[in-house]
Amino acid sequence: MPRLPHIPEEFADPDTLLEAFEDYCAELGIELYPAQQEAIYALLAGDNTIVATPTGSGKSMVALAALFAALSQGRRAFYTAPIKALVSEKFFQLVDAFGPESVGMVTGDTAVNPGAPVVCATAEVLANQALREGPLLDVGLVVMDEFHYFGDPQRGWAWQTPLLTLPQAQFALMSATLGDTSRIEAELTALTGRDTSVVAGAERPVPLEYDYSEDPLQETLQRLVRAGQAPIYVVSFSQRAAVELAGSLTSAELADRAQRDAVAEAIRGFGFAKGFGQILRRLLLHGIGVHHAGMLPKYRRLVEHLAADGLLSVISGTDTLGVGINVPIRTVLFTALTKYDGRRVRKLRVREFQQIAGRAGRAGFDTRGYVVAQAPEHVIDNAKALAKAGEDPKKRRKVKRKQPPAGFVSWSRETFDNLASGTPEELTSHMRISHSTIVNLLSRPNATYRTVDAFIAATHETANAKLDMRLRALGIGRSLLAAGVIEPTTTSAGEPGLRPVGDLGPQFALNQPLSPFALAALELFDPADESWALDVLSVIEATVPAPPAVLMGQLDRIKREELGALKAEGVEYEERMEVLDSLQRPQPNGEALESAFEAYVAHAPWLREIGLEPKAVVRDMIDQSMGFSQFVSYYGLARVEGGLLRYLTDVYRALVQTVPADLVTQPLRDIVDWLGEVIVRIDSSLVQEWEALRAAGAEAEALPMGAADTRLSADPARFARLVRNEMFHRVLLAERAAYDALGALDSDSGWNQKRWEATVEDYYAEYGELGIGPEARSSALFQLGPEEDGRMRVRQVLDDPRGDRDWAISAVVDVAASDAADELVLEIVDVGPVRP
Known part of the structure; x- marks a missing residue:
């Protein structure tokens, strides 16, 4: 990819810059649209510029021209976006355009070349710097992408703050759905002394057609596919709904045999893990993708690549599409025109609808995009019943019309038309003082x-x-x-x-406000204690936010197991409910940490708004000898495994960046190394990004990359540790009589829930107890044989109270299959008395 030329500051007049940028576009084979030219002219003239043009009209090229001008004129520039994924994507694009020495990135947990003349940042990072330095901040240009976030109730303050505090800067504000910006224009001009130009009303490069469907969803999709309007992005407003909807479409025959064969060839050799990975694989083989923020990055990227290659007919996803997620599509289909916003179900706002609908139609690929909305389900059922009755008035009168469920928030064709043709609501300020x-x-x-x-x-x-x-x-x-x-x-x-x-x-300004507390809290514990490594982990976990769904999954599992035990004991319903209400998820060192936090916030009261959250996610994985897939399966987290991975990564980075080197004991180093291996093994697609960050000069320490390019069995010690954890995990499940979880692990090898239960109950009939302490975990009770014909025999001896050691779990590890799947493939052979 060609780079923009370096123009010395003394020659960087508007005419020279414009000519150089147009030459660059010509080299790329890009012809600028009139709206792009208008916006670039305004920026080169020194105006603040609000670019409110439709999606697909090339706002990214306008941003590039603005940053090029600032770089050439010796003005430091910031590009901001709402989410780290977009910031990272723009960072690598700008490195290609300007060279790595000219571009930096700051996102709160990553700082790459932060003193560069062009900095990509999340909006909060720039807002905090603007609060602290104001007119003294070294910034001459601010490009704010997705500027409609100005109206976000939780995060809008970060988009507003630079507009109040940086009179020295020129602003480029960009979004397809801004509404009336007259007040922002006037105040921006008053702040900076610059004229403010607005580029809006541009003709959409790929025009949209709108359709309101009263046919059942499968019929609508089949019609769209036959009409050549795929790929179709089907919008749901929750991750669970998106996955369930995708599963319901497998019988709709939305892809022909040639397309399904092409998908099968494209995903050959791709590492689909158990759980959601297998669900996704089955869906992809039907030409159906899933896309939402809770997925692992490697799965999202796979869906994006397959869609870009035209191999998927339908992608079922969430409204994250409206935040610039990279899924090339021709048709957007709304399953509903209402959403739950955390407080109530309400109709979509014009901005929300148009932000998502605007993703339909791909510039350079499509001559037209399509936006479809499904009528409510009861309306569709009534229309189908009336159609079946035909034109006979008597039959039509006899049709019993379905009514919407109680409390249902309905919508209509008129709602759809108003959303499609309406003007986005005026951006509302949500400034907060903290x-x-x-x-x-x-x-x-x-x-x-x-x-x-x-x-x-x-x-x-x-x-x-x-x-x-x-x-x-x-x-x-x-x-x-x-x-x-x-x-x-x-x-x-x-x-x-x-x-x-x-x-x-x-760190105070870079959104890691609990790091100083974590460092101080380490003094609560003694490095000489055996528990030091786990105590440190509990401190770090308490200061790193976790997805609520992960913590809820832990608590739900605890309650299910306790409920089963209470029922078995014959405890009455009222008492059962009282016991369940008192249960909590694991919170190691919770009381000590919360007490220390209360003392700490007396001198840092702003931290009270953030709060401390003692928890045990990584520690739970360690205590239960769980890998990532076992943890996901045990707690039912397939829907949010991407969020779990992000949490594990945050904990890893916090361990590396927060704990002083002289406090890192060997057991703690083992935990850090293990966690790094887990992260890389889960999703090696992250490795490329992290390696690129390191190559660009990342200040934060990266993950242990060596593990990413080796077979699972390449390191014998690590492989033995994986096998040992896998076997002892079954001991832990057997000790708590979690036969459903054991069956989920081993039903493929003939050990379903009933067989595990019968066998383990025989053990308890003989011994009454099953040890899970340090002696049970010792290497003396674990036996791993040498590899023979690609297989290894393994035995985990059970720790019985009499010390007989005559019961064991025996299994065979398929080494080649483990390497191919990049996770352990193990088959249970026997559970019972030890046989020679």
Whole structure:
């Protein structure tokens, strides 16, 4: 890919820059649209520019031109986006365009060349820097992608803050669904002294056609496929619904034999793990993909590649499509025009609908895109019944019409038409004042209470909302003074001022606010104790946020097992419910950590808003000798395994970056190494990105990459450890009588739930107890034979209370199959008294 030329600053006038950029586009074979040219002209003229053109109209090229101009003119530039995936994607694109020395990335947990003249960042990173430095921040241009996030209730503050605090910057605000921006235009001009141009109303390069369907979903999809309107992205508003819908389509014959054969060839050799991996493989072989944020990255990328190659007829996914996710599609089909927003079910807003619908039609591939909405299910059923009755009035009157479920929020063809033709709602301010906002503002040189007041006055909030923010800021300020976090001072002009006590450190602004607490909390424990490694892990896990679905899965499993035990004991219903309500998920060192946190937040009260969350996810995997797939299966987490992987990665990085080297004992190093291996084995597609980050100068330590390119069995010690964990995991399940989980693991080798239960109950009839302590885990009770013809015999002897050691679980490991699947393939041969 060609790079943009280096133009010395003294020659970087608008005409020269425009000519150079047009030559670059010509080299790429790109002809700029009129709207792109208009936006680029405005930016080169020095205007703030709001680019509100349709999806597919080339806003990325406008951003590239703006960054090229800033780089050539010696102005430091920021590109911001809402999610790390988009920031990372843009980072690598800009490295290709400008060279690695000119581009950096900061996302809160990753800093790559952060002092570069062009920085890709999540919006919160720039917002925090803008609060702390304001007009002194070294920034001459800010490109804010997906600017409609300005109206997001939780995160909109980060998009608004730079517009209030960076008068020295030129702004390029980009989104397809901005609505009326007149207020933002006026305030941006007042802040920067620059004219503000708006480029909007451009003709969409790929026009859209709209259709409202009252046919059953399968019939609608079959019609669209026959009409050549695939690939079709079917939108659901939850991950569970997306997967269930995909499974319901396998009988619809949406792909012909040639297409299914092509998919089979394309995925040959791809490592589909158990659980969701096998579900996805079966769906793909029917020409159906799934795409949502809870999937492992390697599965999402596979679906994207297959869709790009035209091999998938349908992709069933969530509304994350509207955040610029890279799935090339021709048709968007809405299964509903309502969504649950966390509080209630409501109709889609115009912006939400158009953001998703705008992904239909691929520039350069399609001459037209299609947007379809399904009518409510009861409407479809009624239409089908009426069609069956024909034109006979008597028969039609006899049709018993279905009614919507109680509380159902309905929609209609009129709803669809209004969403398709409507103007996106005006962006609403959602500024918030927090402890961190106040501390950041008071970090500026010569800050006074007026610094905070001026910031609040500049926000886009109503007068009443500003009054509320001032009162909240006053309360926060008093608490910070009382805690000794800020102190009175005198400005250089001799006025009373305020400033933070000491240096809060860069992590405060980079969204890792609990790292200092984690470091301090390590002092609660003794490195000489046997439990030190696990104690450190409990500290790190408590400070790293986990997906709620993972923690809920743990608690649900605990409650199911306890409920079964209570029923078996004949406990009455009311008492059972009382016991279940009292249960909690594992929280090692929870009381000690929460007590320490309460003391810590007295001097850092802003952390109370973030909160501490003692938990045991990684530790649970260690305690139960579980690998990733076993953990997912045991707790029913197939739907959110991508979120689990991100959590494991965050814990790994926190362990590497937070724990001082002199406190890393060998057992802790073993945990870190094991966790790194787990992450790489789960999804080696992440390795390419991390390796590229390292090559570009990543400051954060990366994962152990060596494991990524070797066979599972290449390291005998690691392979033996995997086998040992796999076998002892079955001992743990047997000890707690989790026969359903044992059956799920081994039914393919003839050991279903009933067989495991009968066998283990025979053991208990003889011995009454099954040991799972240190002696049971010892190497003396684990036997792994040499490899013979690609197979290894393994035996896990059970720790009985009499010390007879005459019961064992025997199995055979298929080494070649394990290497091919990149996970252990093991077949149970026998469970029972040891045979010679």
